[in-house]
Amino acid sequence: MRMSAETVPVEELYRQMCRAREFEMALARLWEKGLISGEMHLGIGEEAVAAGVVAHLREGDAICLDHRSTPPLVARGVDLEALVLEMLGDPEGLCCGWGGHMHLFSREHLACSSGIVGSSAPLGLGFALASQYLETGGVAVAFFGEGAMNQGMLLESLNLAAAWRLPLVLVCKDNRWAITTRSRxxxxxxLARRARSLGVPARRVDGTRVDRVWRAARWAVERARRGRGPSFLLAHCPRREGHFLGDPMLRVYRDPLGQVLEIAPPLLRSLLARPLSRLASRVRCLGQIGATLGALGLELLLEADPLERSGRLLEPSMRARVEEEARREVEEKVMRAMERRVSRA
Amino acid sequence: MPEMTYAQAIDHALGQAMAEDPRIVVFGEDVVMLRRELYVRFGPRRVRQTPISEAAFLAMGVGAAMAGLRPVVEIMMVDFIAVAFDALLNQATKIRAFSGGKWNVPLVVRTSCGGGYGDGGQHEQCLWGLISSMPGVSVAVPSNPQDAASLMISCLQSEDPVVFMEHKLLSDYWRDYLGGGSRKTVAFDVPENGRIGKVEIPVKPFPPGKGKVVRKGEDLTMFSLGVGVHRCLEAAERLEEKGIQAEVVDLRWASPLDRELITSSAERTGRVLVVDEDYSAYGLSGEIAAVLAENGLRPAFGRLGTEGVIPYDVRREAKVLPNAARIEQAALTLASV
Incomplete structure (x- = not known):
């Protein structure tokens, strides 16, 4: 059954995307100021996937997330102030300052996350099993990247979900990079065929178009809700801020001179290290590193921004209003969180 | 003797060994970028980038070692070894015994460990106690560039599985990638003597299972590993001002333990403080207590380790990980016994 474009709640979906983007950008600023510790993997580029999938969830549905967990949490309605305070390590944060950005949990939203690549899928199996067993009608959604598709536990989860017909939606965010490694x-x-070969129906979708993600996710979530078992969505989306903030590969583009001065001398020493054999091979390897960096740079230039792609679905004045509202809401929440933090400190 | 950072020293030793022994191959996630200097020098046959498939590629290392290679398998952070535990627990460490001693597994697992940069409880663990609890594996935990280079050579010469643990706080690139990220707005408590130092070239191995007294003292002995050694030295300076002479022992290996050094030092000082960044229960400190008891020694005993999950909040994290102030306090308590 095909639904017309009008039934897609584009305004609401775009609003969630903007909230997610604004939130990620606010986190980036806090991180740059040194107020957030450790690594920071942003979900900039994944907003359409988060918004399009989460829109279909209702109370009692679970989401299992990876290290880019904030866009789905924002779209799911988790309190932004609590999220900011958590990033700041505050006792009033979402997890009382214990979890931090890779380990965010909201029991009331049945939302959990993990920094262990691939682990969202088997956790999702558990939530799906509980829904099936307790007959709650709930579904579980697991988000992960294409890099996770090479983890054994994820492949095992595809099989188990299909064999037990569990209400699990597996959402693979394909940004083509596993840290510094080109996934291909x-x-x-x-990957879609890989899922199908394990008995899980799969659909590919443009992860920068929220309307398309929404339609594909509706199919997946409805299937799960009706007891027809798991499904797999392969959503292509860009990775616009590298693997994490301060990504050394991105620095090559943002601070070329500084990075080249740092990276080049030891590489030259390696090129000329004795015994000086296989020079041609060494030059090829150096070229390979250059090619990887080049591919990253090219993608940064060419890849579409999901906010651009999805924002076009709205009339310009409405789009501007939605963006402004999201910006103001996030700004206000972040400010209030900072005030609470300061007042206690 | 050239000066090197901790991270450079490890790769220098690895490069030295790879140039001598073509059986050494390196594989793991992102090694083309992480070990780009080795990649350029030795090429894609010997420095191989894997998918995020720890369970498969660590076990692949076991098989390859059985078949005559000398694999150095990188597990990016030791926390992630949980995904691949079978390869270590049930394969690598069992095969020598299962084969009646006829088949050994010369596997080096290189991994990073430790906290102090605010990354939370799933990315900052040490786990050398957990890993050392398996019979059949050695665990090296260097605290400075010279040790890092020499212990890497020792690991590469081992005929049995070894885990080489690189502390992230001492490794410039790890600390930068995971904690700093090119920011000038954050600072870490990095022991400078651990981060950078002179390294003897060519790098020679250190004997497996042998620790080193890094500071002489008569009043009590502190046993530690990795960053903990520097925290102990810092505390020992402060204790000296209070008239207490603390001996500091860098164990270098979580396994095998230097039982002789532990007993001889404890016998002399009569007081023992174990400073262990790993979890305090069921680990290194308990093992050291057992070594002392088994040798008929009953020194005054204390331990400082990580209790429970490491909190994300950097202020609480700083209190959970052993630091000089806590060590000093614990030492004063012991010294009053």
């Missing part, structure tokens, strides 16, 4: 260089076959 370490991944065989085709």
């Amino acid at each position: 260089t370490v991944t065989a076959g085709n």
